[in-house]
Amino acid sequence: MLFNVEHDHESVIEGYLIPDGFSEEASILVTRDDGTAIVFPCEQPRPAVVESRRHATGMVGFRIDESRMPDLASQRRLVIQDAKTGLLIYRRPPVDKPVPLKLLRLELNIVPMLKFDAYCGRQFQYAISAVERFGHETTLQAFHLNAETSVYISGRLLLRNYEDFLDKGFKVIADIPDPYYEMACRLFILKRLAKGPVTFLGDRDRLILTPAAEHFAEINLEDEKAIKRALKKAPDKVKSVLISPITRQFVCTYPEQRVTRRDVAPAISTLSRFVVVGHGGYHAHFQEAVGELLSLPPMDIPIIPRHSVLEELAERLREMPIAELMLEEDLIFDHYVRQAFAPRAAPRGAPQQ
Structure with missing residues (x-):
């Protein structure tokens, strides 16, 4: 799955969502600050997507403006997801001061640290956890969100496939199990x-x-x-x-x-x-170091x-x-x-x- 938001001008948001299925119709789920949600089909043609054989029709672009959502500009915590899978496509900052980092938490445990990801991910503008569930292409897309400066990714990844991103601004943290x-x-x-x-x-x-x-x-x-x-x-x-x-x-x-x-x-x-x-059971050290990195209370x-x-x-x-x-x-x-x-x-x- 490929996706991105190309710009958010408060009263207009434009982007694209290319689904996994070649002929599948793409749609987005837009959630307002009050929790109400609307599904919009992706109706903007992208000819280059057809030419590159990524999608049969190329109808993968979306544009949200005040004619479709009159209160768009006032939605400070608006969230856009893939309507089918729930995958986060874009969101306005969920907190007033999101962490200005691109961070990968390399998951080395078979049992993921879901509560850790939920808490830390809320401090970033974009966040995706257990990213390995979505496959290599979707994972790469998350790393390629160049317009975002606040990104949190976690997953049990084979790091060699993504090591280049360590030279492109991503920091990495990990808790190594016994x-x-x-x-x-x-x-x-x-x-x-x-x-x-x-x-x-x-x-x-x-x-x-x-x-x-x-x-x-x-x-x-x-x-x-x-x-x-x-x-x-x-x-x-x-x-x-x-x-x-x-x-x-x-x-x-x-x-x-x-x-x-x-x-x-x-x-x-x-x-x-x-x-x-x-490392291992020394949780206090890991909590303190992550808290210092993200400017969060360690405990x-x-x-x-x-x-x-x-x-x-x-x-x-x-x-x-x-x-x-x-x-x-x-x-x-x-x-x-x-x-x-x-x-x-x-x-x-x-x-x-």
Whole structure:
């Protein structure tokens, strides 16, 4: 999906929305400050879109003016979305002083930090979370919103595909999970996926994870021997969703790509370009650093708490050589991250990982 607002002159807004379907009719949902909404079809022809074979009719442009919405100029918090998917196309600033940054939060957890994104995203003019659900083209479009100076993107992306944007004004933050705890989370999510849909997973994720979900469907995650057997007997397409997923996000360009020890150094080099890095359970440091970056109260920034059941599973995984082998690159990567954090005194009561 391609989209953009070319200008907003208060009483006139013009832009375009090119849907995924070649012959699909595009429409936008415009929401006023009071919450009422109107659907407008995209009726402005864009011949170049037809010439480039992006859409059958080229009817993908939209123009909103006071003849269609008489109170348009007075709508300070107006929001424009794709009527079909709800994808944010454009909005007037949701706060009086939006954060003047282009920021990517690289999601490295299988379980997304949705409350964190909801809170931080409200501080930016444009925001999109769990962007990997919308596919590569839509993700690129979000990065290409050149007219916007306040942009918040979060997602479990393969960063190598978007690394060029780090040279085009984007700052990156990430909270790096403990590798064993992340493996525990993935096994837990695979068990849930075997029973039914997991709402925060996109279509591509479900396709990739389904074989692994089927493999672990009947495995008791409290049975250490059963977990060991399942990990050892897992076919390659199952193992691929568990093998060093953190390192892979830094260096791979497609989901099936494998990593080796040689990839750890490039991953660390890329991490060195981030403006804020959190690690494991040290939430206070991450909250304080993000709060300072965004000029927000640190304690208002939501963080996902660690769950005791998953911590217990992570401890069981630490004792399994097969789990260590599968996480080899992530464990080396994690070692160097820990070394970087070592000079900072951990607060009393912080988890010793």
